Amino acid sequence: MTNSQAVYDFLSGIRNRQVSATLAPEDLALLQQMNLVQTLAADQYAAAQSEVASLDASRAAIAQEDQERDRLSYVVQQEDAKTHSIRFAFEGHDKKTAALQQEAQDRAALQAATGEEATREQQFNQLLAKKSFLDTLVPSAGGYVGLTGAGLVELRDMTVRMYRISDVPFATYIQQSQQIDRELNELSDRGAQYAASLAAPLVAYDRSEVWATSLGLAKLQPNVAQGAQALLDAWSALHHLTSNEENRLMSAEIVTAVPQGLDASIPQLEELEKEVRHLGVPKESSLGVASMMLLGRRQDGTYATSTLPSFLQMTKSYESAALLAIVNQPIQDLWQKFSTLRGLFNSWGFSASEDVELASAFLSLSELPVQGLDTKLGIITRGMGTYLQYPLVASAILAAIPTLEANETLSLLEKAYEVVGRRAMPMSEPELICLAVRVIHGIRDETIGQLDTTAAARAVPPAPMGYMYGPRFFFVPVIVAHGSYFSTFSGVGGVHPGHAHVMGGGFAG
Numbered sequence: 001m002t003n004s005q006a007v008y009d010f011l012s013g014i015r016n017r018q019v020s021a022t023l024a025p026e027d028l029a030l031l032q033q034m035n036l037v038q039t040l041a042a043d044q045y046a047a048a049q050s051e052v053a054s055l056d057a058s059r060a061a062i063a064q065e066d067q068e069r070d071r072l073s074y075v076v077q078q079e080d081a082k083t084h085s086i087r088f089a090f091e092g093h094d095k096k097t098a099a100l101q102q103e104a105q106d107r108a109a110l111q112a113a114t115g116e117e118a119t120r121e122q123q124f125n126q127l128l129a130k131k132s133f134l135d136t137l138v139p140s141a142g143g144y145v146g147l148t149g150a151g152l153v154e155l156r157d158m159t160v161r162m163y164r165i166s167d168v169p170f171a172t173y174i175q176q177s178q179q180i181d182r183e184l185n186e187l188s189d190r191g192a193q194y195a196a197s198l199a200a201p202l203v204a205y206d207r208s209e210v211w212a213t214s215l216g217l218a219k220l221q222p223n224v225a226q227g228a229q230a231l232l233d234a235w236s237a238l239h240h241l242t243s244n245e246e247n248r249l250m251s252a253e254i255v256t257a258v259p260q261g262l263d264a265s266i267p268q269l270e271e272l273e274k275e276v277r278h279l280g281v282p283k284e285s286s287l288g289v290a291s292m293m294l295l296g297r298r299q300d301g302t303y304a305t306s307t308l309p310s311f312l313q314m315t316k317s318y319e320s321a322a323l324l325a326i327v328n329q330p331i332q333d334l335w336q337k338f339s340t341l342r343g344l345f346n347s348w349g350f351s352a353s354e355d356v357e358l359a360s361a362f363l364s365l366s367e368l369p370v371q372g373l374d375t376k377l378g379i380i381t382r383g384m385g386t387y388l389q390y391p392l393v394a395s396a397i398l399a400a401i402p403t404l405e406a407n408e409t410l411s412l413l414e415k416a417y418e419v420v421g422r423r424a425m426p427m428s429e430p431e432l433i434c435l436a437v438r439v440i441h442g443i444r445d446e447t448i449g450q451l452d453t454t455a456a457a458r459a460v461p462p463a464p465m466g467y468m469y470g471p472r473f474f475f476v477p478v479i480v481a482h483g484s485y486f487s488t489f490s491g492v493g494g495v496h497p498g499h500a501h502v503m504g505g506g507f508a509g
Helices: 004-015 025-033 042-052 055-083 093-136 149-159 170-198 207-220 224-237 245-257 262-278 283-295 308-314 318-325 331-347 354-365 373-384 392-399 406-424 429-440
Strands: 037-040 138-140 143-147 476-480 484-486 495-497 500-504
Touching: 004 025, 004 138, 004 143, 004 149, 004 170, 025 037, 037 042, 042 093, 042 143, 055 093, 093 143, 143 149, 149 170, 149 406, 170 207, 170 224, 170 406, 170 429, 207 224, 207 245, 207 429, 224 245, 224 262, 245 262, 245 283, 262 283, 283 318, 308 318, 308 331, 318 354, 331 354, 354 392, 373 392, 373 406, 392 406, 392 429, 406 429
Parallel strands: none
Antiparallel strands: 037 143, 138 143, 476 500, 484 495
């Protein structure tokens, strides 16, 4: 098939009602097969125009039939009132019989008129829809062509991506685009099933938190019954380790994800929880940090508790320190990138806060260099500011998707928002945006080359002292907006607006 630029020019011409570019018949047939365009031959267009020409006559007929139905309805009401009156009971037999017969005839006529009017209105609506369709058509190659609703959406998506897909065969592009749509729908459907299964057991949690956890599980385990039970088993087993319910739910999700199983994980987690507390992490935060240490188990079976103290000295955010500690990169390199990013946010006017620490930590784990990141992050932050009062952490999560340009990312977020919103409503706009962030985190969409469009960040190649799971299983703090929260994992202190922590995003791939 032809390249994406040619298809884009053709679709744009239809939208602008001036088609100058043409496509080969086989390419046009494929667009029609994909339900992106609709076509009519010249004779079909003429026949449709003839049908539509009867719209005015049909409208007049409906008006006349409506008047007749109203007349018959009034007559039947009068006759019904008469035959049910006391006076009617004293009428003679012949007069009663004639009146009842006349009422029955008029009632039958009313029913017939009502049916005919309904049929006429249905035909009229069909003609009106056909006229609306004809109004979207433009002449092309001896016939007529118009965009479908799906075609308009695809044209919008292509608009923000043409800078890199122009030379890509359109068939390759559309295949990946439709694959992403399928993945978003399948993931959201599965998330809805998880949310339904977990709603009653986790009734103490906010609905948006249950949904965020459900979307993470949907990425991890396609079998909803097994995944939900595994999460609940882990959640119950962690009851004795914390009174902090956010820590407990986050840790349960992590324990569900690690491959060694619940029986092996709980004793390890108990030891890690004691160890991180010994390193200075307070009780209200220790289970969450210990769970992240469990997640970052190295190939040799050891944990990142040996490097955690270094990062605890660099940041007061316990969660940020844990994220940095479990990455298989030199401490100095991570610290330099983290410091640079934190300085960038400070230069933008963000004061010291949990949001700044988390955003800096998350971006430090990404594949993107700091150079040039500020432009992409700035665009996304402005876009997210439409939905969130405090968009920094969500923007950092989105900016870290290495294969999507800023406007592409926002376009994908809008699509995810619509897909999740249809299933998770009623929920506030900020909450739905936060769920959409969780859905798309981990997506890779590189049109050029055969890539898994839903893969998570690339795993670190195995090494004797490398981490067992690597960054493929990033559990990143994802916002679930409630207005503000008191930090549960942080030593920064105070109120940190805009998100409550739910670990997420690491189940993709």
